[in-house]
Amino acid sequence: MARYGRPSQRGDYLSPVVLPFPLRVAWAPKTLVRSLRCHHLETGRLAAIFADILAHYGPARIRELGIDLFGGCFSYRRMALHNAWSRHAWGIAIDLDPDRNGLRVDHTRAQFARPEYAAMIDAFEAHGWLSLGRRLDLDWMHFEAGHVMPVRPAATTPVRPAPPGVERRPGSFGF
Numbered sequence: 268m269a270r271y272g273r274p275s276q277r278g279d280y281l282s283p284v285v286l287p288f289p290l291r292v293a294w295a296p297k298t299l300v301r302s303l304r305c306h307h308l309e310t311g312r313l314a315a316i317f318a319d320i321l322a323h324y325g326p327a328r329i330r331e332l333g334i335d336l337f338g339g340c341f342s343y344r345r346m347a348l349h350n351a352w353s354r355h356a357w358g359i360a361i362d363l364d365p366d367r368n369g370l371r372v373d374h375t376r377a378q379f380a381r382p383e384y385a386a387m388i389d390a391f392e393a394h395g396w397l398s399l400g401r402r403l404d405l406d407w408m409h410f411e412a413g414h415v416m417p418v419r420p421a422a423t424t425p426v427r428p429a430p431p432g433v434e435r436r437p438g439s440f441g442f
């Protein structure tokens with residue numbers, strides 16, 4: 268992760284990405300997100316991913332499928348199942364539609380495992396952002412830059428509480 272530097276609360280390494288279509292905050296869907304902050308090395312790729320998604324689906328289908336339900340990008344925190352920094356801490360991960368793609372939900376129930384979402388996952392992967400759902404069959408909400416870590420969390424691993432003072436957004440609680 269040397270490429271991205273050290274994560275910090277302030278996130279000096281973040282830059283805004285203007286999205287080609289607005290996202291809806293998953294837990295407050297009347298709130299629209301027209302730009303978000305991610306690591307400055309990934310702004311171009313993230314913009315390209317969402318442009319590809321828009322080109323493939325169009326705005327109405329995006330909304331109908333819930334692809335626009337935003338669950339968080341930058342979040343200064345460690346992973347829920349591992350004592351390592353989450354890629355959200357660098358702003359190189361994004362969660363979408365968290366309610367229907369939970370951390371421990373596998374392909375039999377995850378919304379994004381359905382075939383109509385394959386083109387969305389392809390768009391992420393075409394620009395080097397991988398789907399934990401497709402790769403590990405967990406946390407289908409989560410897409411991240413780079414190579415997915417070979418993690419197989421044990422079902423008995425306790426979920427670590429967030430350190431005091433660290434914001435925990437609803438929906439962004441996994442990797």
Ligand SMILES: [Zn+2]
Nearest residue numbers: 361362409442
């Ligand atoms: Zn995530």
